[in-house]
Every structure is written in structure tokens, then in C-alpha cells.
Amino acid sequence: MLYLCIKYLHVIAAVFLFGFGMGSYLYLIAASRTGNPQVIAHVARMVVRFDAWITTPAGFVQIITGYLLMRLSGLPMSTGWLLTSLVIFVCVGALWLPVLLLQKRLHAMAVGAEASGQPLESRYASVYRWWFWMGVCGFAGMFAIVLMMVTKITPLQLIGLTLGL
Structure with a gap:
């Protein structure tokens, strides 16, 4: 029963980590596309808060519950899918x-533009691009981790099975 309770917390934390993270990401993309500093400032403020208060703690719950599940199940850390998911989790x-810092910078730039009544400074686009592509990489890693949580095989093993290797 303990294992199932921890597994439930692990899955819920994954839902929060992925769901809030993806929601924040998509909202800030949509806000940035408007080019409206007032809209961007409002959305970026909420994104920074949600990522700090919900997404980040969910990541720590993932680490703790994942470790406990590994110990309770008797899996060695060297298990292929487990080690691969851990390496990807560390990379993500x-x-x-840096993503959190870039979000704060995007927010500050939008607040500054809003306060001065000026359009966004040209540097906003560069910071946004870094933030966007780091998000793409992070979510690609998260998709791979969820795949491994469900299938218990690595992405390379899945490709091999798919190709009949």
C-alpha cells in the first residue's frame, strides 16, 4: 500500500510538473506573440509565480518519490530506463x-516597456528566443521521461523494438 501511495504522489507530481510547466510555457508564448507589454507583463508575472510555487516544488516531489519508488521496488539505479530518465531529468x-531567470527578465522588460509607454526593447526578442528553445529542449526531455515511466524502456530500446531490431 505504501508503494501505491508513493506512486500516486509521483504521478500527481508529474502531472503538475508537466501540466503547469506546459501551460505556463504556452501562455507566455501566446502573450509574447501579441507584442503588447501590458499583456506580457501580466502573463509573465503569473508564469514566474506558478513556476516558482507549483512547478518547482513538483520537481522536488518527483525526485523524492522517484527515489523512494526505486528503493521500495528493489530496482538498482543502473536499470537502463531508470538511469536514462534520471540523466534526462538532471539535464532538464x-x-x-536559466529558464526561470529568463522568464523574470522577460517580465522585467515588459514591465519597463509598459511603465514607459514604449514598445518592447529589441533585446526582448533575443531573450525570448533563448527562453523558447530552452523550453523546447526541456519539454522534449520531459516527454522522454514520461515515455520511460510508462513503458519501462529507454527511447532507443523503443526505436529498436519499433524497427524490429
């Missing part, structure tokens, strides 16, 4: 801090 996590 390494993108997380």
Missing part, C-alpha cells in the same frame, strides 16, 4: 534555473 533540471 539544469535548464530550469
Whole structure:
């Protein structure tokens, strides 16, 4: 029963991590496409808050519950899908801090433009591009991790099975 409770928390944390993360990502993309500093400032403020208060804690719950599930199930850390998912999780996590900082910078630029009544500075597009592509990489990693959580095989093993290798 303990294992199932921890697994439930692990899945819920994954839903929060992925769901809030993707929602925030898509909302800030949509807001940025308007080019309206007032809209961007409002949405970016909420994105920064949700990522700090919900998405980041969900990531820590993932680490703790994942470790507990590994211990309770008796799986060694060297299990292919487990080790691969952990490596990808660390890589995605390494993108997380820069993404948060870039989101704060996007927010600050939008607030500055809104306060001055000026359009967004040209640097906004460059910061946005970095933020966007880091998000693409992060979510690609998260898709791979969810795939491994469900199938218990690595993406390379899945490709091999698909191709009949």
C-alpha cells in the first residue's frame, strides 16, 4: 500500500510538473506573440509565480518519490530506463534555473516597456528566443521521461523494438 501511495504522489507530481510547466510555457508564448507589454507583463508575472510555487516544488516531489519508488521496488539505479530518465531529468533540471531567470527578465522588460509607454526593447526578442528553445529542449526531455515511466524502456530500446531490431 505504501508503494501505491508513493506512486500516486509521483504521478500527481508529474502531472503538475508537466501540466503547469506546459501551460505556463504556452501562455507566455501566446502573450509574447501579441507584442503588447501590458499583456506580457501580466502573463509573465503569473508564469514566474506558478513556476516558482507549483512547478518547482513538483520537481522536488518527483525526485523524492522517484527515489523512494526505486528503493521500495528493489530496482538498482543502473536499470537502463531508470538511469536514462534520471540523466534526462538532471539535464532538464539544469535548464530550469536559466529558464526561470529568463522568464523574470522577460517580465522585467515588459514591465519597463509598459511603465514607459514604449514598445518592447529589441533585446526582448533575443531573450525570448533563448527562453523558447530552452523550453523546447526541456519539454522534449520531459516527454522522454514520461515515455520511460510508462513503458519501462529507454527511447532507443523503443526505436529498436519499433524497427524490429
